[in-house]
Amino acid sequence: MEEKFKSGFVGLIGRTNVGKSTFINSVLRQKVVIITDKCQTTRNRINCIYNSLNSQIIFVDCPGFFKPKDLLGKKLNKVVGDVIKDSDVLLAMVDVAGGIGSGDFYVLEQIKNIKKPKILLLNKIDKIGEKKLDSERKKIAHLDQFEKIISISAKTGKNLDICIEETKNLLPEGPKYFNDDIISDQPIEKLVSDIVREKLALNLMQELPHSIGVKVKKYQEGETKSGEDIINISCDIYTEKKSQKAIVIGKSGRMLKKVGMEARKELENLFECKIYLGLWVKIAQNWTKNEALLKELGY
Numbered sequence: 001m002e003e004k005f006k007s008g009f010v011g012l013i014g015r016t017n018v019g020k021s022t023f024i025n026s027v028l029r030q031k032v033v034i035i036t037d038k039c040q041t042t043r044n045r046i047n048c049i050y051n052s053l054n055s056q057i058i059f060v061d062c063p064g065f066f067k068p069k070d071l072l073g074k075k076l077n078k079v080v081g082d083v084i085k086d087s088d089v090l091l092a093m094v095d096v097a098g099g100i101g102s103g104d105f106y107v108l109e110q111i112k113n114i115k116k117p118k119i120l121l122l123n124k125i126d127k128i129g130e131k132k133l134d135s136e137r138k139k140i141a142h143l144d145q146f147e148k149i150i151s152i153s154a155k156t157g158k159n160l161d162i163c164i165e166e167t168k169n170l171l172p173e174g175p176k177y178f179n180d181d182i183i184s185d186q187p188i189e190k191l192v193s194d195i196v197r198e199k200l201a202l203n204l205m206q207e208l209p210h211s212i213g214v215k216v217k218k219y220q221e222g223e224t225k226s227g228e229d230i231i232n233i234s235c236d237i238y239t240e241k242k243s244q245k246a247i248v249i250g251k252s253g254r255m256l257k258k259v260g261m262e263a264r265k266e267l268e269n270l271f272e273c274k275i276y277l278g279l280w281v282k283i284a285q286n287w288t289k290n291e292a293l294l295k296e297l298g299y
């Protein structure tokens with residue numbers, strides 16, 4: 001008998017930094033979403049599409065769930081709430097190397113009464129041994145809301161094939177929502193601004209905890225004088241204070257130059273052409289608490 005086509009939206013839910021975006025990039029075998037070792041890296045919901053012969057899994061990357069401190073935090077949690085509502089299957093993720101803690105139980109509590117099939121992923125097992133994994137498993141042994149509990153490493157790819165198989169089993173019959181050549185529904189400008197934000201975060205988030213926003217002001221495809229393809233991009237970087245602007249620019253502009261170079265290299269690899277990237281640092285007081293500015297930045 002012919003197998004029916006299965007498809008659906010699969011929300012990835014978990015605390016910040018547990019490895020949700022890393023999981024998606026590993027499953028799709030390319031960088032579709034940004035990753036850092038800092039909190040609040042993912043700020044939007046992003047559909048990432050995994051196709052196989054008789055199924056289409058739409059993994060939905062979303063921000064980490066946490067106790068919100070400002071309007072940005074509240075908005076991020078609302079994104080997660082909407083993803084939970086709209087998903088067919090939920091993948092909850094915890095970091096067993098860091099240790100399952102109260103932040104994780106808070107997240108699991110939020111989805112406890114949601115009547116949808118759920119899988120629990122125990123991530124980062126590459127960092128720990130059997131003994132620690134056993135003790136982490138004991139912490140969640142009393143939970144009965146999950147169809148499956150799978151130990152994985154998003155980084156090395158361990159057991160991701162099992163995740164895909166088990167997720168597929170839980171999907172309903174459905175249509176192909178996206179064409180085969182689409183890997184993500186994220187607008188290109190968003191990916192560009194996220195890559196700039198990723199490089200900023202990796203270079204200076206110690207000094208600037210999550211108060212940076214990036215917006216693409218210009219994105220123009222063209223040709224150089226010698227006929228090569230080039231994309232001309234300029235971005236505004238929003239900081240909250242004069243002192244933060246100075247940190248982003250750095251001594252003699254060194255920090256901004258470094259961030260610009262790293263972002264440009266990555267964009268050139270991604271788009272396989274030359275990139276001109278202009279970065280401009282602005283001060284927008286309290287943008288993380290300002291509705292109009294948050295909107296302007298796409299939140």
Ligand SMILES: Nc1nc2c(ncn2[C@@H]2O[C@H](COP(=O)(O)OP(=O)(O)OP(=O)(O)O)[C@@H](O)[C@H]2O)c(=O)[nH]1
Nearest residue numbers: 016017018019020021022036040041042064154155
């Ligand atoms: N060793 C190891 N590190 C991992 C693994 N998965 C993710 N990481 C690291 O954990 C950090 C956070 O990863 P992200 O994928 O950005 O985490 P996230 O859950 O998407 O975080 P938010 O977007 O802030 O919610 C990064 O430094 C990753 O390299 C893993 O399986 N093993």
Ligand SMILES: [Mg+2]
Nearest residue numbers: 020021041042
């Ligand atoms: Mg993320």
